[in-house]
Amino acid sequence: MLHKVCLQWYLIFLCLGCWVNSEETCQNFTDLNIHNAILGTDLKVKLLLYTRENVNCAGNLIAENSTAFKYLNVTKKTIFITHGYRPTGSPPIWIHDIVVKLLSIQDFNVICVDWNRGATTLIYHHAAAKTRDVANILKTLIDKMLSEGATLDSIYMVGVSLGAHISGFVGKMYNGSIGRITGLDPAGPLFTGTPPDERLHYSDAQFVDVIHTDIDALGYRESLGHIDFYPNGGTDQPGCPKTILGGSEYFKCDHQRSVFLYMSSLNDSCSIDTFPCANYRDYRMGKCTNCEDFSPRGCPVLGFYADKWKDYLVAKNPPMTKAFFDTAAKNPFCIYHYHLDFVTLNSKTRRGYITIKLVSTDGNQTEYTVDQTKVQAWSSANETKTNYKS
Template sequence: MFCLLLLLLLSFLVQGSDQWHNGDCAELSNTTWLQYRQQRLQLQVQFLLLTRQNPECAKTFGEDSLGKENYFNASKPTKVIIHGYRAMGSKPSWAGQLAHALLGVQDVNVVMVDWVYGASFAYNLVVENYKEVALQISVLINLLQKQGCALESFHLIGVSLGAHVAGFVGTLFEGKIGRITALDPAGPMFKGADTYDRLDPSDAQFVDAIHTDSDYFGISIPVGHVDFFLNGGKDQTGCARSHFASMYGYVICDHMRAVHVYMSALNGSCPLTGIPCSSYDDFLKGRCVNCDAFKGRCPAIGLSEKCGLSVSPVPSQQKLFLLTTSLPPFCAHHILLAMEVSALSKSAEVEVTLTTGSLATKQRLRLQKSASAYTTMMAHPVALCEIHSISMRNTGARLYQQGSVHVKWVCLSHVVANTREEPLCINNVNVRRGAPWSHDLVQVCGLFRR
């Protein structure tokens, strides 16, 4: 019994001497409406540290832990994750997933900013708190500078309202922070705000933003050096469009898609590149098909320096557009469809489908009597020469639209492909109502490659 007690005492002493390494893991906060009412005057910001040495056990991090034994390494870059508004007071479950994705790509310090108590329930009051959160983050960065961290080694990743928190941190450091990434930066109360009060390109040496819900919770204007507008920045594929769908599907899905796409991009399984264009409508009509403005290299979502840009000076508020699929890894190949039809006596509508196995991409083209040439951008999960077939169907109304459409030629080309390929073209196609037309593309592509 004496020996057992002695062993237990020694174990306790060892644990106490190494409390940082073996103490309890810290977690992001939750709050309730009652707690909020009792504590709403207390902002309660805390910082949680994750590294490759403690990837599954976050540690509370701050002034008290500096100068002591901890996992923070001042010689490595530091990623700072900043969540935004928490309508119901719940902790951001995605924050840990994002931290793990970052650690999987780079050996860095990841600091998660937890300000759930000040970010919950009443949005207008939460907006009043965001600059105070930025001040507290700046205090931590100042302390870390004294530990040997350079300002350019900090990369702030802000989600929704957290993007503007990151922007104000950048303002406090006069734009010397290395990088800010904004994941669907918040729109309400910020679209018409002065640049001092919202994120803008002057807040860091490089600012990139991903827009996925610019018609509701996100901001619709460019806020960075490069701004990626996924599917136009509004309605995302796979997200419910009905008020009767689940609350998540209708309200949050578009807004949070930026986070999930960013995490997918970190895995690097496929490129998510944007194409510069003045508007989404021009992009869809095939008027923007290259990245000559960036010396032929398109910016890509992810951690590559300046999104892969090598041009100097870095552009500012450059709109970039790309199409995505509905599921991870979200990457789509941009296929430009162009066709010319013979003169029509009535308006018509043709549905074009690209098929690869069980995968099908559909696009409807409205044909007018006054036009003969049409172009449209389509997103397909596989590359051009992996598409099995193309089919067309006359979907026009029986009485009021064209009964038969003669397509002089239809061509498909891969936009921003790694290799320059000539378009695949098929000539002389008749698409009659009730008689869908289909053609094997594998054979065409094989002939082309010879």
């Protein structure tokens, strides 16, 4: 009897041990704090692999005796997600959601580039100085994948802030032959005004698309890709605090919005249409609603599916396009865009306001006043109006 009891307890502890060991194989994103940021952190990178087989249990591809390679199928497209500067040390709040959304589309290899040890510091330029080192580590993994049958066409890099420039550095090492880079509000400080070999550039991949959401503060103002998207003109995103009374959100909300806009493009509910244009003012004046240059596909869409316009965009001379659009204040951010033309019949110039009322089928109403005090008879008064998509 005692022997049976001892055997039962032994099996229980053995099973518990197996459960603990299996849990230890799941790697989490490095979670640091303000104490680490004050002291600064040395660079230590984890490459966390997720597939549909292990969507909730990442494996570290560069850990000693890693078993994660059993999930890495080099014949599939591989998407690298690289974050930026982390002044507080906490993991990005969006990191798990972007993995889940990508894997809901297709069974990719999704690799989260966790360089939180290195990005966590109160001194921004210390983190920026480590970006090329991170890129070299990524090249080592990509070289291994290529030796096992992967192709550069299948490599897709999504970089946030400093991560956008890291992605560019990786692309330069392969002479721009990797498939695609998406830059999500590439970092501006220390990179603005630098030559192309020191930052993200459209020559770093076969297709480079960029979303700019904080060009007047933390982001990069000028064009960097084959197509550069400027939601709401690239500044002051709807729903973000306008004053410092908004706390930490005042500093990061605009910058971070690029990530949430990209994730919104992974939903089936709606797409975000954009309008190639010289500047935001011309777009708002209704001068850029014609997308005949992209016929029959139409105006480019933001985010994951932007590469459907690749052939049109890379063939341009120079191969750089700016696109503007407006968004809602919250997810899914999609809105309708209306182009309205007014032609006056009187031959004299008149001053005044034009108010437009839109009424939906369910009774919701929106009013809008055209921002133009002079309406001239010899020209059309053009304005692009936006309204929420339901």
